[in-house]
Amino acid sequence: MSTTLASAEDGRATRALASSRPVATGAVLLALACALGLLEASLPPLPVTPWLRFGFSNIAVVVALALGGASMAAVVGIGRVVLVSLATGAIFTPVFAMAATGAAFSVTTMWVVSRVPGLSPVGWSSAGSAAHVIGQFLAAALLLGSPGVVVLAPPSVAVAVVFGAIVGSLAQSIISRVQNEWTRERGRGGTTPR
């Protein structure tokens, strides 16, 4: 009698946990993305390609895609641009338009690529990084009203793919840690949403 009651309560508790965990995970990753984005914004520009960044905040987006799927990745990826732009005062400026276009391209591409079998988050992140740069250059060309800046795009994409792979492997280590933790919890009788 007492055991059935206990397990029924367990069931409610695990259901509550199951529904709140994606929210908590997404929120933590969004915070991480913003922190990494702001940190990187305060670093000096790269020597050879001052218009490129490593894109460390994409670590959080890749992790969100792996753990929470496309919707969590979209919230983290787009939400990060909005929040960081608010914090740096760039919101609704041309810079914001470029960043938002890049983020939208990146998240969409990573979601598509993540459905391709045989690719790990390293591959997703590389593709996302390339898409981010392409999106930004398209936005820049539209804003400038001339396609001239696109000349800079191919070398930038080549560099960005390598940066993306580095970011992807960093994300990879976070993903496997979290997944291990969730697997252990399931072993202890907890739940593992997605």
Place this chain on the structure above:
Amino acid sequence: MPMTRGDHIFVGALVAAALLVWPLVASAGSAGDTALVTGPEGVSSVSLRADSAFVVQGRIGEVDVLVENGTVSVEEASCPDQVCVHTGAVSAPGAAVACVPNGVIITIEGDGIEYDARIR
């Protein structure tokens, strides 16, 4: 899950594709390196990548334009104060040589790679 074989191929292919497209885009982009010659008889476009010399018919006379080493200058003009000749050779996108009495304006087209904003 470590980096897979698929990742290696995929990342390599992306870099290769970007590098392959580079020359195509670069040539298309620098095609904007032209000078736009506006005169009373109309507008014409001249490439700065090949040296050339030509005469533009102005309102009060002729304007001799010289294209050399990617720059454009006015060699000789039939105007009183020769401002256009003294302007010298220009090559930067947006730069212009104007011979106002003749109604001839030469502007460099193309997009300078100069930063207005930097994405941070």
